Amino acid sequence: MILETKALGRDFGGLTALNDINFAIDDQEIVAIIGPNGAGKSTFFNVISGFYPPSRGTVSFRNQNMTGTPTHIFARLGIARTFQTTHLFYNGSVLDNLIVGYRQKTKMGLFDAILRTPRARREEADSREKAQEVLNFIGLAGISTEPVANISQESAKRLAIGLALISEPRLLLLDEPAAGINHNETKGLVELIRKIRSHGTTVCLIEHKVQMVMGLADRIMVLNYGSKIAEGSPTDIGSNQKVIEAYLGRAHHA
Amino acid sequence: MLSKNQKFKWSWLFYLAVLILAFIFPALNPGSYYIQVVSLAFIYAIAVYGLNLIEGYMGQLSLAQAGLFGFGAYAAALLTMKLQLSFWLAVPLASVLTAVVAFFIGLISFRTRGHYFVIFTLCIGVIINLVIQKWDAVTGGMNGLIGIPKPTPLGPISFDSLKAQYYLILVFLLLTVFVMYRLVNSLIGRTFVSIRNSEELAAALGINVMKNKILAFCVAAFFTGMAGSLYAAFIRFIGPDISSPTLTFEFLLYLLAGGQASIAGPIVGTLLMSGLTESLQFLRDYRLLLFGPLLILIVKFLPMGIVGLIHKLASRSPFRRSAAKSLNPSKTVKGEGL
Amino acid sequence: MSLFIQQIVNGLTLGSIYCLVALGLTLIYGIMEVPNFAHGHLYMVGAYVTFFGMTLYGLNYWVSALVAGIIIAILGVITERVVFNPLRHAPSSNRFIAALGAMMFLEAAARLLWGADFRSIPPVYDKVLSFAGVRVTEQRVIVIVAAILLIIALNLFLKRTIIGSSIEAVAQNPDGSSLVGINVNVVGMLTFAIASFLAAVAAALAGPIFLVFPTMGELIIMKAFVIIVIGGMGSIPGAIVGGYILGLTESLGATYISMDYKDVIAFLVLVIILTIKPTGLFAKGV
Ligand SMILES: Nc1ncnc2c1ncn2[C@@H]1O[C@H](COP(=O)(O)OP(=O)(O)OP(=O)(O)O)[C@@H](O)[C@H]1O
Ligand SMILES: [Mg+2]
Numbered sequence: 001m002i003l004e005t006k007a008l009g010r011d012f013g014g015l016t017a018l019n020d021i022n023f024a025i026d027d028q029e030i031v032a033i034i035g036p037n038g039a040g041k042s043t044f045f046n047v048i049s050g051f052y053p054p055s056r057g058t059v060s061f062r063n064q065n066m067t068g069t070p071t072h073i074f075a076r077l078g079i080a081r082t083f084q085t086t087h088l089f090y091n092g093s094v095l096d097n098l099i100v101g102y103r104q105k106t107k108m109g110l111f112d113a114i115l116r117t118p119r120a121r122r123e124e125a126d127s128r129e130k131a132q133e134v135l136n137f138i139g140l141a142g143i144s145t146e147p148v149a150n151i152s153q154e155s156a157k158r159l160a161i162g163l164a165l166i167s168e169p170r171l172l173l174l175d176e177p178a179a180g181i182n183h184n185e186t187k188g189l190v191e192l193i194r195k196i197r198s199h200g201t202t203v204c205l206i207e208h209k210v211q212m213v214m215g216l217a218d219r220i221m222v223l224n225y226g227s228k229i230a231e232g233s234p235t236d237i238g239s240n241q242k243v244i245e246a247y248l249g250r251a252h253h254a
Numbered sequence: 255m256l257s258k259n260q261k262f263k264w265s266w267l268f269y270l271a272v273l274i275l276a277f278i279f280p281a282l283n284p285g286s287y288y289i290q291v292v293s294l295a296f297i298y299a300i301a302v303y304g305l306n307l308i309e310g311y312m313g314q315l316s317l318a319q320a321g322l323f324g325f326g327a328y329a330a331a332l333l334t335m336k337l338q339l340s341f342w343l344a345v346p347l348a349s350v351l352t353a354v355v356a357f358f359i360g361l362i363s364f365r366t367r368g369h370y371f372v373i374f375t376l377c378i379g380v381i382i383n384l385v386i387q388k389w390d391a392v393t394g395g396m397n398g399l400i401g402i403p404k405p406t407p408l409g410p411i412s413f414d415s416l417k418a419q420y421y422l423i424l425v426f427l428l429l430t431v432f433v434m435y436r437l438v439n440s441l442i443g444r445t446f447v448s449i450r451n452s453e454e455l456a457a458a459l460g461i462n463v464m465k466n467k468i469l470a471f472c473v474a475a476f477f478t479g480m481a482g483s484l485y486a487a488f489i490r491f492i493g494p495d496i497s498s499p500t501l502t503f504e505f506l507l508y509l510l511a512g513g514q515a516s517i518a519g520p521i522v523g524t525l526l527m528s529g530l531t532e533s534l535q536f537l538r539d540y541r542l543l544l545f546g547p548l549l550i551l552i553v554k555f556l557p558m559g560i561v562g563l564i565h566k567l568a569s570r571s572p573f574r575r576s577a578a579k580s581l582n583p584s585k586t587v588k589g590e591g592l
Numbered sequence: 593m594s595l596f597i598q599q600i601v602n603g604l605t606l607g608s609i610y611c612l613v614a615l616g617l618t619l620i621y622g623i624m625e626v627p628n629f630a631h632g633h634l635y636m637v638g639a640y641v642t643f644f645g646m647t648l649y650g651l652n653y654w655v656s657a658l659v660a661g662i663i664i665a666i667l668g669v670i671t672e673r674v675v676f677n678p679l680r681h682a683p684s685s686n687r688f689i690a691a692l693g694a695m696m697f698l699e700a701a702a703r704l705l706w707g708a709d710f711r712s713i714p715p716v717y718d719k720v721l722s723f724a725g726v727r728v729t730e731q732r733v734i735v736i737v738a739a740i741l742l743i744i745a746l747n748l749f750l751k752r753t754i755i756g757s758s759i760e761a762v763a764q765n766p767d768g769s770s771l772v773g774i775n776v777n778v779v780g781m782l783t784f785a786i787a788s789f790l791a792a793v794a795a796a797l798a799g800p801i802f803l804v805f806p807t808m809g810e811l812i813i814m815k816a817f818v819i820i821v822i823g824g825m826g827s828i829p830g831a832i833v834g835g836y837i838l839g840l841t842e843s844l845g846a847t848y849i850s851m852d853y854k855d856v857i858a859f860l861v862l863v864i865i866l867t868i869k870p871t872g873l874f875a876k877g878v
Contacts, residue, residue, distance in 0.1 A: 089455065096444070103460070104459060113442045124440070366871070381863070549693030
């Protein structure tokens with residue numbers, strides 16, 4: 001077990017976006033979270049990645065209670081994430097983005113930078129090398145010098161994943177990685193996610209493309225109105241009455 | 255690849271030419287008035303480099319800059335006048351003190367964001383300005399401080415003449431540019447720019463946003479304080495005016511005119527705008543009449559300033575066609591050092 | 593004790609002026625998310641127009657105030673059209689900087705046209721009323737009463753008229769409003785007109801008590817910012833409460849703490865509040 005939530009809840013003003021979630025993610029599995037729009041999926045991610053403090057309950061990561069931990073420490077402990085609306089650093093090239101992504105692993109300070117000490121040079125070289133490695137892994141080596149503002153939606157999605165991967169996280173959270181890309185591209189992405197897992201990283205993803213999830217995930221959690229309404233293998237979920245009702249009962253767009 | 259090399263050589267030659275010009279400028283006998291004008295512009299440029307770091311690279315519009323400039327100036331003046339410290343001790347000490355003050359300001363002010371941060375820092379600037387105005391016993395109140403000693407001779411080199419002072423200030427300016435260049439082209443600079451682009455993403459990548467903001471603010475304050483202390487030693491008279499928000503707004507104008515988030519921007523903007531002010535003599539007292547609308551025009555039509563414009567033109571030139579493909583030049587130009 | 597009451601009355605006078613200026617600032621912020629730095633300088637021009645209306649053209653005090661209100665309202669609409677409207681979709685720091693530009697221009701123009709001298713609007717209602725040992729000039733009573741009337745009128749306008757409630761609608765949801773047929777452009781201009789009118793009238797009211805000079809807008813705009821940060825940027829009740837709080841704090845602080853540092857107090861209050869609550873006292877949202 002890598003991450004566990006106990007009675008986790010989060011409110012926004014009067015709205016309960018997340019309620020009483022007990023959930024655990026095991027080492028090296030691929031879990032998916034599905035649910036209608038506004039079900040609280042992204043909120044769940046935001047809470048377990050340290051972006052929003054929970055209103056109730058606890059998150060523990062590798063048996064460590066994360067209550068009160070600053071956001072950037074979540075990342076340093078090994079929880080990496082992407083955002084639903086793809087976040088990238090739009091002023092740089094693909095390579096530039098990845099280099100910054102590696103910053104948390106480097107230690108150089110102000111004087112290293114000003115004096116260009118051996119450490120500064122070594123770390124800059126390391127960052128580049130690591131970035132190149134990740135570029136190959138996510139299949140973007142061919143466009144490494146391209147400004148991010150010019151790359152395709154699919155490449156942007158892959159780059160966002162690469163940014164999260166470069167610090168070698170233990171747990172990777174992907175918020176709708178396949179949104180806005182076509183069928184073939186989605187297949188490629190599934191391959192990438194499998195490859196990530198085979199390198200030892202646990203993956204948890206939110207996805208509306210149910211078909212993709214059914215083929216990819218080991219386990220699925222279904223949220224509706226902030227509560228967990230089902231959890232189980234893809235086959236269990238596919239035949240779960242509550243899940244079918246939740247999807248039929250509310251207009252939703254895949 | 256080739257075009258990149260070419261660009262490198264050309265800009266390198268260009269900078270060498272500018273540097274030579276800066277060094278031979280006093281030898282051209284431009285008259286003491288112009289030496290004075292350019293020296294003062296250099297001093298302001300150092301402060302504008304500070305603003306460039308915090309606003310241009312970090313994206314945090316601090317309006318406390320003149321307050322910090324004034325703080326540095328008064329600190330250096332008091333250190334040399336009251337404690338009889340040498341210029342060479344007083345300037346670094348005043349700069350460090352300014353950075354320390356900025357550290358505490360940053361600790362509080364970076365808890366706020368967006369417009370709150372801007373207004374907060376403006377208020378800090380006003381507080382510094384008001385305290386300088388009112389604290390007669392130390393700052394001389396509205397009368398200011400007069401008779402600040404000239405820079406202490408450095409062995410055989412004395413700084414009595416205007417030309418010697420010009421070179422002294424030039425050296426400080428070059429030092430500033432060097433540090434800023436190294437900084438923004440390092441992993442640290444990349445970190446700052448990433449925070450400007452998206453604090454959320456930076457935090458998700460394990461970057462300590464607060465710590466980096468405070469670091470940038472302290473470095474910015476160090477140079478702003480240094481500029482202030484040079485001002486004190488160069489002009490040798492200081493009054494509360496040098497810490498007033500109006501000066502912050504002028505710094506901002508210099509930065510925007512030159513181009514934020516570029517290494518050349520601050521010096522280009524400062525020289526140009528102070529040159530403009532001086533050459534339009536009749537406008538000297540009413541320069542804000544011109545500066546105000548200029549500021550509006552710049553943010554509307556030239557958001558990356560003159561340096562940004564040159565970049566854009568250069569990337570369109572036939573020699574560098576590959577770069578011209580960029581669909582969104584305004585987005586890609588920002589953040590590139592010159 | 594009577595000194596204390598005296599200072600309360602002074603604080604209310606000051607607070608009334610602050611309220612009227614801060615109300616305009618918060619209205620504009622609510623509608624356009626513009627921290628309108630030039631607002632205090634419209635206040636300054638309003639003071640000059642009143643001054644010249646009375647001294648140069650021999651107009652009655654109230655007529656001058658009204659003329660100032662109208663002229664400044666027009667000036668406000670012009671700044672909206674020329675400066676802020678073209679930058680509607682620009683990053684927020686650009687709007688901030690443009691506002692600074694407008695401010696610099698107005699101040700420089702005032703200096704050029706009217707010089708840096710201090711002037712004062714000839715007092716009309718300078719009779720001293722005294723009761724229970726407290727002495728108040730009629731003008732101060734007028735300021736307090738007029739401010740209350742204007743605040744009531746503004747609230748009635750926003751709540752009871754269709755055009756007024758469209759301002760509130762835009763403030764709540766600028767993107768959705770154009771969908772339901774509200775013309776965001778008209779609302780923007782109207783808001784600037786109202787806000788500028790209030791600033792000019794505030795200046796006319798304050799004119800006979802305080803002095804008129806080109807940089808008079810500088811301090812008041814910063815204090816108005818302090819007020820709306822305290823009260824929550826965009827909040828109308830917040831601006832009213834914040835205005836009176838600041839007026840009273842300054843007046844009492846000047847008496848009981850330090851006359852010299854009375855202007856520092858406002859900014860210290862803000863620093864302390866933002867230190868404790870970085871999003872302001874009455875922040876909306878999370
Ligand atoms: N920062 C916030 N402030 C206020 N309300 C929020 C915030 N974030 C989310 N919410 C609300 O919480 C509820 C759950 O939102 P969330 O984004 O978690 O849904 P989701 O399951 O990710 O939906 P989608 O599939 O559309 O991405 C929604 O009603 C949303 O409006
Ligand atoms: Mg979501």
